Amino acid sequence: MRFHPLRRHRAPAWAVAAVVAVAAVLAGTLDARPDAAAAPFQPVAQADPPVEDDGADCPVPDQPTPSDPLLPDPFTRLDGTRISTVADWRCRRAEIRELAERTVYGQKPAKPASVTGDVSSSRITVNVSHQGRSAGFSAGVDLPSGSGPFPAVIVFGGFGADTAAIKAAGAAVISFDPYAVGREGTPRDNKQGAFYSVYGSSSGTGLLMAWAWGVSRIIDVVEQSDGSVLRAEATGVTGCSRFGKGAFVAGAFDQRIALTMPIESGTAGAPALRAVARESGAQPLSSAYSEQPWLGDAFGSYTGDPARLPVDTHEMVGMVAPRGLFLMENPHVDWLGATSGSVAALGGAEVYQALGAGQNISYWSDVQDGTHCASRPEWRGPLQQSIAAFLHGTGSAPGVFRISPRKAGDLAEWRDWRTPVLTAGG
Known part of the structure; x- marks a missing residue:
């Protein structure tokens, strides 16, 4: 397991939130999912302080599935055995991560040989060098009122959770231009942007993973800073539509992100890929694959038969656990596949439950305004509550599921596995 150099750290905000949330459940003060107390709380095995990938040392067999x-069973290893302890999840998560890279998104390379940059009250600069290639990009910083250092939410492309609500909750806004890292409108054999300048224009990694890599490099620079402006251990990420896809992938593939908030991410985002293929009106897998090189090149062979995929997005939801996750969807636009989104959220919530962190995932699609990427009043409360819990370490996590009856999926139709009660041993 990889750790940062030894230094003094406060408890990560997500860990504080987990303890507070459990206390709230016991006190009966949270509006939780009906089965939110089904699994007993167990301490979750994760590096402290968090690292980008704490399962990097886990062996992952290369074998067909x-x-x-x-939906594949998130609790069954590639060798066919089921995990039985909380500690087992670390290497099971590593298997899911590897399979998702191989078949859905493309590889996310480990931290480059050199990542440098600066953090100021208005900008973050990132410079990367690896094996003779280099690239750079920057992101804007907008601080809330008060004195820092502040937690921060990385907002993809200016489209994500309400930035006024984020700042009102005491978090800075980092404005990330994903196109500087991976441009749209390019052919798959000539991808452009900082990621591809380093790893090659013919890389099989899709834009979503390239964008996630860019988010990770921003966090690298914040970690290396003196900590006077931003708190490295309290970073969130959000985006809407295509940028919601990017925010979802970023949160799944970097365990330093304490709070992930994708909005209306649609196909290639949170919605279950198998379910999308059967949901009337949802963007087809082949359409999402061809519209832009969002997904990895390897995914092209699965668009007509997602049953062959060894993973699905409910497991990527599970990859975020036990960290904070607030999924927001729009049931008024069929193209966004909100029914499949609820299936993935419910499936991923089973991982949260098994890890004893059921309160740390929230889902909300029951909204009145059908405008794509609107700032909705229904979301403001749980959004700010999530920021308080996971980025400030105060109060309790929302732990709420509000699924629109217009687009309500049934997890029972999509699984033949049961959620285990994981013990604390191991």
């Missing part, structure tokens, strides 16, 4: 029209 059987085709399955149902």
Whole structure:
């Protein structure tokens, strides 16, 4: 397991939130999912302080997986055995991560040989060098009122959670231009942007993973700073539509992100890929694959038969656990596949439950305004509550599921596995 150099740290905000949330459940003060107390709380095995990938040392076998029209069991290892302890999840998560890279998104390289940059009250600069290639990009910083250092939410492309609500909750806004890292409108064999300048224009890694890599490099620079402006251990990420896809992938693939808030991410985002293929009106897998090189090149062979995929997005939701996750969806636009989104959220919530962190995931699609990427009043409360819990370490996590009856999926139709009660041993 990889750790940062030894230094003094406060407890990560997500860990504080987990303890507070459990206390709130016991006190009966949270509006939780009906089964939110089904699993006993167990301490979750994760590096402290968090690292980008704490399962990097786990061996992942390269073996075929059987085709399955149902959602794969997130608790069954590639060797066919089921995990039984909380500690087992670390290496099971590593298997899911590797399979998702191989078949859905493309590889996310480890931290480059050199990452340098600066953090100021108005800007973050990032400079990367690796094996003779280099690239750079920057992101804007907008601080809230008060004195720092502040937690921060990285906002993809100016489209994400309400930035006024973020700042009112005492968090800075980092404005990230994903196109500086991976441009749209390019052919798959000639991808452009900082990521591809370093790893090659013919890289099989799609834009979503390239954008996630860019978020990770921003966090690297914040970690290396003197900590006077931003708190490295209290970073969130959000985005809407295509940028919601990017925020979802960024949160799944960097365990330093304490709070992930994708909005209306649609196909290639949170919605279950197997379910999207059967949801009337949802963007087809082939359409999402061809519209932009969002997904990895390897995904092209699965668009017509997602049952062959060894993973699905409910497991990527599970990859975020036990960290904070607030999924927001729009049931008024069929193209966004909100029914499939609820299936993935419910499936991923089973991982949260098994890890004893059921309160740390929230989902909300029951909204009145159908405008794409609108700032909705229904979301403001749980959004600010999530920022308080996971970035400030105060109060309790929302732990709420509000699924629109217009687009309500049934997890029972998509699984033949049961959620284990994981013990604290191991």
